[in-house]
Amino acid sequence: MKKRKVPKRIAVAATIISLYVILAIFAPYLTNPEHIQNWNNKAYWEHNPSNAVPTFYGRLKNLPPTEWLEGTYANGKLIFEYNFSYSEVPTDIILFSDVKKQLKVTIVTPLNDSIAIFKGYPYGLDEGVFLARNYPFYYKLMTERCGVAPAYFIVFKPVLNIIFSKPKEDCLENPDLVHGTYKIIVEAVSKRQNVRLEPNETVRIMIQGKSYGILGTDPLGRDVWAGFVGSTRESILIAVMGAIMTLLFALILGTIGAVPGIAGRFANLISRSITVIPLLPFAGAMAIVIGNITLDYIIDVNPVWLSVLLGFLLSGEASRNIRTIVKGELKKGYAESSVALGGNMWWVLRKHISKVLFPYSLYQLSIAIPRVLALLTIMGFFSIAPGFNWGSLMSQTIIMGATYTYRLNWWQVLPVGVSIAVLSISFTLIATWIEDEFIKV
């Protein structure tokens, strides 16, 4: 038997596909599974900065990362040191504590200015106090520290500029940032009695930076890496199963459609109908029909059923091609001889035609995977991609881009976009190779 040499590009394509399959298998171990489970729970993500760039990009742009500060206990106080050397101030500073005492948070700047930014009861370890959201306080602080009251509304402005910069008139909009070590001192206070923090009491400080994690965050503060990894498993599953379904429907409709008789005519009608069906409106309606609508208005569909739907919708063209191949083969001498010798049509199909269809099926399978992925993401564009996959992830990116920021964060678009592109190219290369090696004579 002639040994076939696999070209390098096919080896690379196969490696890429294997890597994605591995990513799909080990997805829950590559990120916090809680992140994936709580993907649609807005409250779960509220402590993350919204629209934060990936950490590696933040490093290039010298943006503050999102980090937990280490505190040291001394004389009933907890002192957190923050080395600030960035081009912009952090988005917020969040205080988490389960103590039942009144707490006071003071920031000591490298210029030795001491600014008390919070005095009150913390909301617990889950809630957190967002120290940069007390806008009336920052209005007053700017007036005192920079010598001029803000001329406009300061909500959603980078109010920490007032603390992290030299005191001057335009300290909010055009700050001269002061780099160095900032001390955030947390202590217990009370007017009536002497109170102090005990070493066993929990106080944590989180710096909500401008960059976060491997792939940044979306407008809701959700970890894009968690979303990408979490949705990969379902996406790969739908792509592979959808392609298998495409092939299955195409083989059934194409083969039966080539056989004369009522069954053939009926299969042919279905096959032709699929090629002309208005794909997006039909797919949108069918996604709702086969799925459930959750209280949060998410279309929840079993990936297997979704694969069947996508496979059916994409089987039109493939079934037409298979029909043409089968018809062509049935006209060849060997098939006609078999029939003349008393061979049943189904026997001829099984014995002879299936051998011809096998390599073509492999080719179709490879080419159907990128098509399923493309359709899934196009459904995502119209917010009708059900489940948690690259399609729904893309849909959320597009919707949020329009709703919240009117922009598309590249760190949200690229992982899904590049993955689909790379996987599609890999499968297409394999399909082309199968076509060259096994189909074309």
Place this chain on the structure above:
Amino acid sequence: MKLLKEGVKLIGRVVQNIALLIVVLLVTGIAIQVATEKVGDPEKISYCVKSGELKPDEEGFANRLRGVKCYLKFSLGVFKDEEKILVSRTYEGKTYQFYILSPRGVFTTWLKITPEKSIAMTISLLLLSMGIIFPLGLYWGLRAGHRGGISDRILLLLAPVFSGVPGWFWGLMFLWVLWWRFDVGTVSYMNYIQRVEAHGSAGLIDHFIALLIPVLALTFANIVIYAFNVRNLVKQEAHEEYFLVDCLKGLPDRRIRRKLLRTILPSFLTFTSYNFLNLVINGMAIEKLFDVPGLGYALSYFLGRYFVKTDEGTWAPKLLFFPEGIFFVALVMAVLYFLNSTIMETLYLRLDPRREAYEEA
């Protein structure tokens, strides 16, 4: 006699296509009705239920057919120039009459565009793209298939990339490169035109600028695929004897290519016909991405999950589902396909000398 025979064949094909169109619309309409029931509150979301033409609690195939008929009536009604229609409802023995917005009124109020403009936008986008894809794709494919060389090598290199990567990806790439980086074109057709109209009226050039990135994206996504297909067809023809004879005769390249073009055109038309729906879908995604008020834009307003602002000022998710609107988009898509298919088959009949092959398909 030959012409009459061809005419009869063509009429037969058209009848077949019409039958197919009816089947497809019936299936889509029924799917939309079942989905409407699943979404719930048909009185709120369905125009046909609101106008009393469809009873949501009735079941059975006859009611489904009535539903599809009503959807069709709505879809055709959007072209009637009336603002309101009078509706009668009987409640506890008394008949009440009241006005509701006409289908056209609903459409224009919802989308702020007329249905004619919506269809014209989609067709313009497709025609502009096809206007570039067709001649360039054919020329590139013919040249690569006939002469080989660098154009063939580039095509072979790009074909797998463009066959696999979906069209919207190129849309995003152009958006990133042209609009964000170089400020060429616009990200939102609607915003751009409205801005221009605020300072006067938008001319043809303004529309071209606003459509630049969508057209480029759609063209870019498809041109290589079309050229590659032509190239493969030419390569197959290159094995034929007549081609060798022509080459040995020393005929000029242009004449050989013209001959090749005529031979491969029927097969190329088949490919174009199959690929048309694909092009429409990609075009719809591009429309959604760039706010081009075509069919894709309309569909995105009729179907999907969105965040809406609540009375408390927070964002809450909402599922938009307007069955009649979805059916309207499905109807226009199906009619576009029908027209494309009929035109292609007419051309096919005229161009393909191999009638038997035609009859086989």
